[in-house]
Amino acid sequence: MKYSNQTRILVAVDSIVFGFDGSEYKLLLIQRGFAPEKEKWSLMGGFLQPEESLDEAAKRILKQLTGLQDIYLEELKSFSRPNRDPIERVIAVTYVALIDIKKYQQQINDDFHARWFPMKELPQLIFDHQEMVEIALNKLRYKAAFHPILFELLPDKFTLPQLQNMYEGLYNTKFDKRNFTRKVLSTNLLNKENDKDKLNSKKGAFYYSLDEKQYKDTLLSIQNFIPLTEING
Structure with a gap:
């Protein structure tokens, strides 16, 4: 049984995959x-199948196109302009994924020519995908100000300078080192390791790791990780 006199509409699922390589943010695209x-550059996308939920489709498509799985993935927004796809009426539901580029570099599937592009050097994207990226970036900036989701972009061990560099890159600004360190350590999210990173300075910077239990608990709470003036900056 079906609803009578109703038009069937396709649903696409597109994933906006942000990565951080330790120095800059990048976006994963396919041809x-x-x-x-x-052969134009596109976000990771595909169509929802009858037996799937949106979350299941997002995970399946991302794995098929890139080989990536078990990563941070969150629904963002739907795009439903009638003429957004020139072939058929297609509603697109977008997801945001956050990954550590170095950690997943070997996992990426080359079959679909997936490639990382620096955020400042993005090629022209198909349809309304550029709008999707801009909305996702603004949402990420806002959410990262209150929740520690950017830690999804970091390796298992990292230094405080690396962490600060990641936040500064997202907001395109500079933070006071002392204030940033004090605020981050006050969250009790980090465990200090015994070894140091001595590649970037003679003195070296201690490595830290994420307290997984504290991280999961903190994701559900609201904290001010950066100055509110930077959210709308």
Whole structure:
């Protein structure tokens, strides 16, 4: 049985995959394999299947196109302009993924020519994908001010300078080192390790690791990780 006199509409799932390589933010894109816009650069996308939920489709598509799995993935927003796809009426539901580029570099599948692009050097994207990226970036900036989700972008061990560099890169600004360190350590999210990173300075910076239990608890709470003036900056 079906609802009568109703038009069937396709649902696409597109994932905006942000990565951090230790110095800058990048976006993972693929070359579209079919018309229209064949071989143009696109977000990780595919169509929802009848037996799937949106979350299941997002995970399946991301794994098929890139080989990536078990990563941070969160629903963002739907895009439903009638003419957004020139072929058929397609509603797109977007997801945001956050990964440590170095950690997953070997896992990426090359079959679909997935490639990392620096955020400041993005190619022209198909349809309304550029709008999707801009909305996702603004949402990430806002959410990262109150929740420690950016830690998904870091390796298992990292230094406080690396952490500060990651936050500064997202907001395109500079933070006072002393205030930033005090605020981050006050969250009790980090465990101090015994070894140091001595590649970037003679004195070296202690490594830290994430307290997984504290992290999961803190994701559900609200804290001010950065100055509120930077959210709308």
